[in-house]
Amino acid sequence: MNMDTLVSLCKRRGFVFQSSEIYGGTGSCWDYGPLGVELKNNIKRLWWRDHVQLRADMVGLDASILMHSAVWKASGHVDHFTDPMVDCRACQRRFRADKLDEAPWIHSCPAKKDTKFEVPGGEPCVHCGNRRTLCPECGKGQLTEPRQFNLMFKTFMGPVEEDAAVTYLRPETAQGIFVNFENVLQSMRLKLPFGIAQIGKAFRNEITPGNFIFRVRELEQMEIEYFVNPLDTVAGRPADEYWHEQWIEERRAWYRRYGIAAGNLRLREHGKDELSHYSKRTVDIEYRFPMGWSELEGIANRTDFDLKQHAKFSGKSLTYFDEERRTHVVPYVIEPSAGVDRSFLAFLADAYREEEVRGEKRVLLRLHPELAPVKIAVLPLLKKRDEIVARAKEIRTELARRWVTVYDDTAAIGRLYRRQDEVGTPFCVTVDVQTVGDPEKGEPGDDRVTIRERDSMEQIRVPVAELVRIFQELLGGQPWSSVVQRYPAQDRA
């Protein structure tokens, strides 16, 4: 399976379209179609339910994307990647242009017939005005023109650009949590340890976007900032280190719970030289994507860096009063930071299967039922029989009150099943002549329908009146095998 296959399926079946496609497409932006938005919403809903609603130590937040520009100074983002950079075409090293000629350098001057002489540090050549053009490291590569490097999207708050305050589209949702730490702490009367969760868009001017929705410039994050008391010890370990481990396991288990194969997940410890400026320890959860192992989620121990920075820049006290020790502490924070789009890609890639059935290829998405965009498809076995069509539409309406349910009668039953397989619909309900009865033969209907399961293609025959209860089981976590034995099998041919 390769990425092109997934991209093609996503477009053909309404999961993901390239942004602004009719204008030739916009690099690194993608739109989620009718089925894509369902899958994406399901990912976010399950994350929120499992990590916020089901836990007593978690609360949620939805901060605005635009924030005071000082936030990004405090966070350290403004000081990174805002400099003019040049690259060496030969050895590919990258330098800050304004730092390049601080030291003296050898110059071959075009204004002096290419004679070579040393230019003192800090100045361009007095004859031609050029700055250093050869790589200071390898000594032979030509340098590119300086380019402004800013990975944050700069924007203007206010209608008149010159008067407006400059700020940035947030490059991570985390800062919205840190600046609201005090608000949440006070309004919710929380005790350490506790976490604040947020799902939202973030924007990064990535140098190299690509690999479909893996690296994009507009992305959606699911982030938790889990605050712990650095003075506490849990199970013989400092609280931050204990909770870091807890969250690594919790998050890995979450991906497993919704169907990602264990062999396609691994943990990767960041090396000391690779740690971010705020991090004491970072562990990535990596997934085996079509293009190789890559980061799905990063779980960092951000220590007290962010709260301290915001306290310093805002002048506000961002501390927690430790009643027991009668002292103020700055909490440490554990940050599980997941990408919605990357999760989407991982769940999709992991679910994709091509099987051979009766000599024909069957494409299916073995999505977990809770992730599947469509839960149930109601299909008439024959569409020329009005009673069958009418009954099927009634059943769809009833089931649609609780689950995403579709009706389709535009092909023969085999094709209808395959269509649903390809978008990952876990269950099909088929209405046949027996269901509604045959007036010509004087046969009454039994008001029973077939339920067909996606992965096994097994079928059972069940009373219509029991459909809701059965799907409550099947879509509420009960395995097919526990339901199938209570009902008679339906022959397939």
Place this chain on the structure above:
RNA sequence: GCGGGCGUAAUUCAGGGGCAGAAUGCCAGCUUCCCAAGCUGGACGUCGCCGGUUCGAAUCCGGUCGCCCGCUCCA
């Protein structure tokens, strides 16, 4: 950003200065009592975009946008 490859129907692709093609899919009808069945009919294209060469460009040239691969980068 550099190097290479590629943009033709919804999808996968063929065509390579002279009528725009195939398969699959899609739509309608017939048929069919459960796994891409069959038959008949149908719709679908500014050949990515802009410009140039030419009597004539999907085809050649230049630019541009997008995608893929490699390198590089990646809070």
